[in-house]
Amino acid sequence: MTHDHDLVLRPTAAQREAALNPPPGRTGGDLVVETLAGLGATTVFGLPGQHALGLFDALRRSDLRYVGLRVENNAGFAADAYGRITGEAAPLLLSTGPGALTSLAALQEAAAASAPVLAVSSQIPTAGLGGGRHGYLHELPDQSASFRGVVKSVHTVRTQSQIPSAIAAAWESALTAPHGPVWVEIPQDVLLAETLIPVVTGGDAFPEELPPRPELTAVAAQLLATAARPAIIAGGGVVRADAAGKLRQLAERLSAPVVTTFGGKGAFPWTHPLSLQSWLEDRHTTDFLEDADVLLVVGSGLGELSSNYHTFKPRGRVVQIEADLGKLESNHPALGIHADARLALQALLETIEEPREDTSAPERVREVLAKVRARIDGQELTLEQDLLASIRRALPSRAPSFWDMTILAYWAWSAFDPRGANTMHSAQGSGGLGYAFPAALGAAVADPTSPVLAVSGDGGALYSVAELATARQYDLNVTWLIVDDGGYGILREYMTDAFGETTGTELTRPDFVALAESFGVPGVRTSPETLAEDLTKALAAPGPSVVVLPAVLRMFAPTHVPG
Numbered sequence: 001m002t003h004d005h006d007l008v009l010r011p012t013a014a015q016r017e018a019a020l021n022p023p024p025g026r027t028g029g030d031l032v033v034e035t036l037a038g039l040g041a042t043t044v045f046g047l048p049g050q051h052a053l054g055l056f057d058a059l060r061r062s063d064l065r066y067v068g069l070r071v072e073n074n075a076g077f078a079a080d081a082y083g084r085i086t087g088e089a090a091p092l093l094l095s096t097g098p099g100a101l102t103s104l105a106a107l108q109e110a111a112a113a114s115a116p117v118l119a120v121s122s123q124i125p126t127a128g129l130g131g132g133r134h135g136y137l138h139e140l141p142d143q144s145a146s147f148r149g150v151v152k153s154v155h156t157v158r159t160q161s162q163i164p165s166a167i168a169a170a171w172e173s174a175l176t177a178p179h180g181p182v183w184v185e186i187p188q189d190v191l192l193a194e195t196l197i198p199v200v201t202g203g204d205a206f207p208e209e210l211p212p213r214p215e216l217t218a219v220a221a222q223l224l225a226t227a228a229r230p231a232i233i234a235g236g237g238v239v240r241a242d243a244a245g246k247l248r249q250l251a252e253r254l255s256a257p258v259v260t261t262f263g264g265k266g267a268f269p270w271t272h273p274l275s276l277q278s279w280l281e282d283r284h285t286t287d288f289l290e291d292a293d294v295l296l297v298v299g300s301g302l303g304e305l306s307s308n309y310h311t312f313k314p315r316g317r318v319v320q321i322e323a324d325l326g327k328l329e330s331n332h333p334a335l336g337i338h339a340d341a342r343l344a345l346q347a348l349l350e351t352i353e354e355p356r357e358d359t360s361a362p363e364r365v366r367e368v369l370a371k372v373r374a375r376i377d378g379q380e381l382t383l384e385q386d387l388l389a390s391i392r393r394a395l396p397s398r399a400p401s402f403w404d405m406t407i408l409a410y411w412a413w414s415a416f417d418p419r420g421a422n423t424m425h426s427a428q429g430s431g432g433l434g435y436a437f438p439a440a441l442g443a444a445v446a447d448p449t450s451p452v453l454a455v456s457g458d459g460g461a462l463y464s465v466a467e468l469a470t471a472r473q474y475d476l477n478v479t480w481l482i483v484d485d486g487g488y489g490i491l492r493e494y495m496t497d498a499f500g501e502t503t504g505t506e507l508t509r510p511d512f513v514a515l516a517e518s519f520g521v522p523g524v525r526t527s528p529e530t531l532a533e534d535l536t537k538a539l540a541a542p543g544p545s546v547v548v549l550p551a552v553l554r555m556f557a558p559t560h561v562p563g
Contacts, residue, residue: 022198028191029058031163031200032120037064038164038203039171041091041118043445045079047072049095051122051138054191056093064091067445067474069438070466072099076106076117077435078442080181081402083116084425085446087242089174089182094121096188097138100146105432107150110181112429113263114240114324116174117181119151120167126158126187144185152180158187160195168205175207177323177340179240210323212339212347220296220319220335221351227294229316230256230356231276235306236263236429237299237323243342244268244421247298250345255358256296257365259285261306262428264299266418273362277369279414281308283559284371288364292316297334299341301327305413305428309560321345376415376556384411384553387528391453391481392417394535399451400425400443404436406457407489407553414556434463437480441467444476451477451539458484458509465510468519471544479538479545482512485552493555516546523548 032055036044043065048056059066069075072094079090094100100121110117123129123143124136131141140146144154153173155166163186170182224230232254238247244267251258251274258268259276268275279285286308289295293316300306301322310331318334321344328336337344376385388411395401397419403409403426418424425443427435440454456464461482471478483489492505516523523546526534531549538545 022196026195026199027054027058028160028163028186028193028195029054029056030061031160031195031197032167032186032191033058033062033064034200035164035167035203036091037062038200039168039205040088040203043067043082044091044093045069045075045082045442046093047075047095047099049099049122051124051188052093052095052099052191054188055120055122055186067470069441069470072102073106073434074438074464074467076103076110076119077438078445079117080106080110080113080115081425081439081442082446083110083179084113084422085400085443087116089116089118089171090442092117092119094119095138096122096124096143097140099138100143104146104150105430107147107181108430109427109432109435111150111152113236114179115181116179118167118170118174119181119183121183121185122191123185123187125189129158129187144183147183150181151183153182155182155184157184157190160190160193160197163190164200164203168203171203172205172207177207177210177241178237209343210338210340212321212337212344214347216335216337217344217347217351220337221348223294223317223319223335224254224256224296224348225352225354225356227254229292230254230294230296231289231292232256232258232296232298233261233289233300233302233306234258234264234267234298235261235300237321237341238264238267239299239422241299241340241342242421243345246342246345246349248272250349250352253349253352254356255361257288257361259289261300262413262426265413265416265424266421270417270419274365276365277414279369279372280306281414281558281560282372282375283308284368284375286312286559288368290315294319297321298345299323302331307331311560379556381554381556383528383551384408385415387531387549387551387553388412388416390528390532391455391535393532394539395453396451396539398423399453399539400440401453401455402426402436402440402443404454404456404460405431405433405490406455406460406483407493407555408455408457408483410490410555412455433460436460437464437478438467440478440480441471441476444478445474448477451479453539454478454480456480456482457489458482458486458512459488459507461512462507462509465515468516468521468544468546472520475543477542477544479535479547481535481547481549483553484509484512484548484550489553490555512546512548521546525550
């Protein structure tokens, strides 16, 4: 018997000739870009630096498209979004020490959101490795140690012959469920030295599949098929696995109401009769989920936000499907199924053949949403709801949106209809500022045919203003909505509620319209009444634009703290 892994692909005559007579002038940097191209990469993000010049010089001899940002962290956010939109591993090219470390917050967000990012960093020369204090520029005793607690895997290269295999292994790791960022580092001298290693002509790296154990899906199917009040929580794992269609099939077969987490926005149709939407920070939703006799949790670890700040206490059986082993049963005992969401949902669909009839489910969903609506309406928050409605009217249905950590985004997590899977993204995974605009740039690179919306507060916008130059340089179709309330609005509200006064929340900020125009980016100052019209015009115009909305917003009252 011949197994697939026993097959050896023999090189063609042309490949043998090329291998025996590689073209002159190639370096270790060429091995990097050749390997990336062989694996299927077409676009790389990054920022050059002294130790990485051999890598960036090799880009000149490649067909890879380079998109350079102004800050490494922003380049990481752009790569993160590119990976989320395309499902491909997004290469991120960085230099040693300060350049590498500046990317850490972006890589933390990619890890939290399971976005496949392949970071390739330079290192000090090989002679300086090992922890000695040699005094090289950018030297760290152990650079990779700074990343081990953030990324999925670390791959250290010491010789040119290791480059293709290390990058292929990292690529495979980034795209194996759960997706995530990976780290490769290569010394400066290895990147710069001329190489006699043949041109890298292939790069097969097949991510490992993560199927569910059949005995566990059999039990899960029995529990769900015989449940009296099943319900489903759908997380970001459903979106990353491109499993929204299978989730809908299963929910309809079970007549099971579905709530999506903030990371799972769009995993289930917003207006579906079984949709509880995303009102997780509401006690009415929490009560409903607690009352389920069988709760299926797919692609979520039921973390702080998804559990209404850990106030959620399920009374029924929990079935949890999760690709990240560290999240499996980490918050609640469950029938834990370590699997990719798509494969696990398919297994359940194949096992649960008979529809479970429950005509009361849509009515129970309507009752919960009505209670949520009554609670919100009782707080006189029409401005915030009107702004979300204006954005929804202006944004084309399938156009992606990227949201920073700002009050309007907190509203959007619960109240915004994304109109499709993999269309609404935010930094709620790790909660860092500055995500929206550079991430939107990465999405625009991934799909230049669609307009992209970024939403920031003025505080978060100040993290990213340098990337107005990037947006202009590459003429990217991104409209940046900046809600200017004169400070860190959500922190202002938190501190006022907790202490009665604020510290460090008020900001001096620029005239954002004039600032945008100084970069050659058109800007407009809008109002709540003209927002929909101004956003529609900006999104319809090619290239980048900025829309500034002066407004002070409020959050709806929480339900996870005593009233």
